Amino acid sequence: MKKLILTTAALALSAGMALAGSHGQTVRLGTEGAYAPWNFINDKGEVDGFERELGDELCKRAELTCEWVTNEWDSIIPNLVSGNYDVIIAGMSITDEREEVIDFTQAYTPPDPSIYISLDEGLDVEKAVIAAQSTTIQAAFIAEKGWQLIEFATAEETVAAVRNGEADAVLADEAYLKPFEGQDGLVVLERTEMIGGGVGLGLRESDTELKEKLNAAIQSMKDDGSLNELIVKWEVASTW
Amino acid sequence: MFDFCTDPDTLGTFQWFACYLTTGKHMGMYWSVLTVLVLLAITAPAALLFGFFGARAARSRILPLSWLGKGYIAITRGVPDIAFFMFFVIALDQMFEYARHKIKCPDWTEPVRQGNDFIVCTQAKLPLGNSPQWVHETYGFFLAVLTFAIVFGAFTANVLYGAMRAVPRAQMETAEAYGMSRRQAFWRVLVPQMWVYAIPGLGNLWMILIKATPLLFLLGVEDIVYWAKDLGETKHARFTDYPHGDWRIWYFLALLVFYLAFTWVSEKFIARLTRRLSHGQATLGGDAQRKATA
Numbered sequence: 001m002k003k004l005i006l007t008t009a010a011l012a013l014s015a016g017m018a019l020a021g022s023h024g025q026t027v028r029l030g031t032e033g034a035y036a037p038w039n040f041i042n043d044k045g046e047v048d049g050f051e052r053e054l055g056d057e058l059c060k061r062a063e064l065t066c067e068w069v070t071n072e073w074d075s076i077i078p079n080l081v082s083g084n085y086d087v088i089i090a091g092m093s094i095t096d097e098r099e100e101v102i103d104f105t106q107a108y109t110p111p112d113p114s115i116y117i118s119l120d121e122g123l124d125v126e127k128a129v130i131a132a133q134s135t136t137i138q139a140a141f142i143a144e145k146g147w148q149l150i151e152f153a154t155a156e157e158t159v160a161a162v163r164n165g166e167a168d169a170v171l172a173d174e175a176y177l178k179p180f181e182g183q184d185g186l187v188v189l190e191r192t193e194m195i196g197g198g199v200g201l202g203l204r205e206s207d208t209e210l211k212e213k214l215n216a217a218i219q220s221m222k223d224d225g226s227l228n229e230l231i232v233k234w235e236v237a238s239t240w
Numbered sequence: 241m242f243d244f245c246t247d248p249d250t251l252g253t254f255q256w257f258a259c260y261l262t263t264g265k266h267m268g269m270y271w272s273v274l275t276v277l278v279l280l281a282i283t284a285p286a287a288l289l290f291g292f293f294g295a296r297a298a299r300s301r302i303l304p305l306s307w308l309g310k311g312y313i314a315i316t317r318g319v320p321d322i323a324f325f326m327f328f329v330i331a332l333d334q335m336f337e338y339a340r341h342k343i344k345c346p347d348w349t350e351p352v353r354q355g356n357d358f359i360v361c362t363q364a365k366l367p368l369g370n371s372p373q374w375v376h377e378t379y380g381f382f383l384a385v386l387t388f389a390i391v392f393g394a395f396t397a398n399v400l401y402g403a404m405r406a407v408p409r410a411q412m413e414t415a416e417a418y419g420m421s422r423r424q425a426f427w428r429v430l431v432p433q434m435w436v437y438a439i440p441g442l443g444n445l446w447m448i449l450i451k452a453t454p455l456l457f458l459l460g461v462e463d464i465v466y467w468a469k470d471l472g473e474t475k476h477a478r479f480t481d482y483p484h485g486d487w488r489i490w491y492f493l494a495l496l497v498f499y500l501a502f503t504w505v506s507e508k509f510i511a512r513l514t515r516r517l518s519h520g521q522a523t524l525g526g527d528a529q530r531k532a533t534a
Contacts, residue, residue, distance in 0.1 A: 025370060026370040033470070036479045037478070037479065041265060042479070043481055044263070044265065048479070072458075075326075078330075082358055083358055154469070156473040156488075159474065160486055163486070179478065183485070204357045205354070205355055205357055206357045
């Protein structure tokens with residue numbers, strides 16, 4: 001058993017050496033791939049959406065080679081911290097709680113209200129069962145208010161829960177929920193919630209150099225208006 | 241895939257599905273079936289190997305070795321799979337990286353752990369930050385195989401440990417009477433006979449292993465269940481040429497059929513193996529075979 005581990009370690013070591021020094025710095029971008037229009041997997045099986053275009057443009061401006069990786073939302077922060085990828089670009093809102101574990105660049109979309117979607121137009125959300133994706137700002141918000149909350153691992157499941165009557169409404173980003181409006185009688189409620197501090201890129205706290213580069217790239221996209229163009233194109237948020 | 245797929249909105253049902261089921265994304269799912277099969281093909285023998293050494297260690301007369309074997313079995317069997325997968329893969333990965341870090345960057349002064357971050361020098365990263373995606377995927381796959389082998393090895397070790405003890409004592413005594421050494425008796429008498437006692441337990445483990453493959457996604461390997469979930473999710477016309485509602489139930493139905501078919505074939509195979517191994521054995525099954533031919 002020990003021998004097996006030793007040989008495999010040696011193998012991995014030599015394989016690593018052979019590959020070393022072939023080209024410059026590569027930055028791995030981690031995303032969820034299940035939150036259209038922010039990020040999703042397109043028909044070809046590639047990462048697509050607002051953040052795909054944004055990420056590629058930022059990498060171009062910061063002169064980095066970037067690779068896309070998908071990771072489940074639940075474990076997206078632990079895997080960043082342990083170094084499986086270098087940047088989280090997954091529609092992640094900047095919150096104090098997350099700031100304790102990772103760092104954020106400046107926001108690339110402004111703070112936007114979250115909306116409810118439900119089968120019942122006159123629903124009183126304070127007395128209803130609300131579905132939200134786990135470890136999102138929306139789930140934290142409902143928990144804090146003390147309303148009834150059901151959490152799901154993916155955003156899709158939250159909408160399914162409303163369809164089958166398990167929950168009365170879903171609270172999520174407007175851009176994600178809007179396309180569901182009108183499907184099977186789903187309606188957007190009038191009430192909205194102003195939560196979150198805008199969406200930014202998540203980085204390890206020690207990666208200050210990379211953070212500066214990306215911050216500069218985001219700023220240049222804000223300055224020349226190309227960021228607003230992207231936001232409008234994908235209808236993800238309000239513009240700067 | 242097909243030429244007529246350029247404008248899916250105009251297609252009839254049959255062609256639409258022909259196009260839909262051959263998109264790049266679906267190809268990803270078909271590939272993942274292969275990934276799972278390859279993983280099983282590598283993991284099963286690896287786990288058997290781990291189990292065999294584990295059982296031998298547990299039976300050893302050298303006390304520390306026996307403790308090691310028994311400790312491995314007890315600890316690994318006692319920890320929930322999902323916790324083991326979360327913890328072990330990260331720990332393994334960091335262990336490899338730390339070893340490389342020590343070798344490659346001896347004059348690195350900063351601590352490896354800085355708050356929440358685990359930082360080794362860039363040359364020590366595994367795989368290297370600048371290596372292509374397939375290297376990362378292969379490395380993840382390799383970690384998955386190793387973890388599966390360790391976890392299932394512990395269960396296998398316990399099964400084999402029991403099987404080794406189930407071989408009738410008279411067989412071993414006869415071997416000793418013939419003047420065989422302990423080693424000879426082990427390899428020539430015990431090992432060939434123990435399988436018939438091990439097969440039911442090993443068969444169970446194989447079935448569980450087949451069904452445990454969705455744990456792969458925890459390790460970043462995209463398996464069938466991940467794709468079924470992703471493909472089944474609601475697709476809006478804005479983001480795809482093939483919009484559809486919540487189709488997860490159909491994808492999971494397909495998965496159900498796949499797993500049932502797979503385990504059914506496995507059961508048939510295990511039944512055949514049991515019959516073969518019972519031949520000439522002093523067990524009920526072996527005795528029934530003897531009477532049938534007599």
